[in-house]
Amino acid sequence: MTDDSPVIRRGPLKGKRVECASMSGIDAFQELAEDFMLDIFGFEPGEYLITDLSSLRDFVGVDDMEVVDMLARIREVYGLDVADLPNGNLLEIFRRLDKHRADQQ
Numbered sequence: 001m002t003d004d005s006p007v008i009r010r011g012p013l014k015g016k017r018v019e020c021a022s023m024s025g026i027d028a029f030q031e032l033a034e035d036f037m038l039d040i041f042g043f044e045p046g047e048y049l050i051t052d053l054s055s056l057r058d059f060v061g062v063d064d065m066e067v068v069d070m071l072a073r074i075r076e077v078y079g080l081d082v083a084d085l086p087n088g089n090l091l092e093i094f095r096r097l098d099k100h101r102a103d104q105q
Contacts, residue, residue, distance in 0.1 A: 021051035029094040036094065039077050040070060056088030 005017040026033055033050065037043040041062050050058075056070045065073075071083050074093070080100045082093050 021053040023051050025052040025091040026050055032094050040073050052091050054090045
């Protein structure tokens with residue numbers, strides 16, 4: 001955490017600093033991430049924030065989707081099953097998608 005991170009001014013977390021999780025992994029897959037967010041959730045770039053710690057669970061409720069719906073959509077769109085990823089981490093999904101695409105070429 002850095003000293004210039006914002007400090008919460010009131011409430012139960014008063015005095016605690018806020019820090020955004022790293023995005024370096026997501027940045028490495030920027031184009032794939034943009035395609036994925038559009039294909040799976042219908043989000044254009046700038047309509048969402050994802051970090052290296054973001055997961056499918058963060059998007060439960062988008063278009064009334066549950067995680068099982070998202071997994072089915074990923075299989076449908078990309079032909080890839082990622083149901084074995086216990087936390088649905090987006091960075092891990094992007095790594096798999098990248099490898100899947102490379103294997104198909």
